[in-house]
Amino acid sequence: QQQVKQSPQSLIVQKGGISIINCAYENTAFDYFPWYQQFPGKGPALLIAIRPDVSEKKEGRFTISFNKSAKQFSLHIMDSQPGDSATYFCAASYLLLSGNTPLVFGKGTRLSVIA
């Protein structure tokens, strides 16, 4: 119930291409879905997040697509660049008025963008 399943485990994309990472969740109580980017030796850094009241959110080259009925969400990186090479984690939690809920992370996708 608390799992977030992420795929693929690793991804190689040509520079300028589109990177797509998928996640699926089970707990319908989840209502907050962030994506984190992690470079080696660094902590996860928030990239973009979405609530289930919208089906898509775009910030620059990064887009989250959200399918509530399928309980799936995905990250699209347009015009992928070598600097995007990192590990990407999807996560889920639920927002309370108290706001203090832990994130459940997927297993991560190691993205390599090659020139």
Added chain:
Amino acid sequence: EPEVTQTPSHQVTQMGQEVILRCVPISNHLYFYWYRQILGQKVEFLVSFYNNEISEKSEIFDDQFSVERPDGSNFTLKIRSTKLEDSAMYFCASSGPQPQHFGDGTRLSIL
């Protein structure tokens, strides 16, 4: 931009010893968390802390673990008697309430 800072960046400890990992959350945040990441695996929740008490903890957070906010700025994770399987990256995060901002972690190596 304000950030979460963690010290030390790397801690090497003998098995059975106590270790304290330190974190300075973002100053106006009210919610604090510890997560860990075993090498090559996903980030796992350990404990959350609000209003000077534990809000939620995972099954990983057993009696060997404790957290404390000893003053207005620091947030610590103590492992009382370390085991080999405690070797991991430990991340502190803070929020007010979302999103959660992570520090760069402490790499804990148990020998």
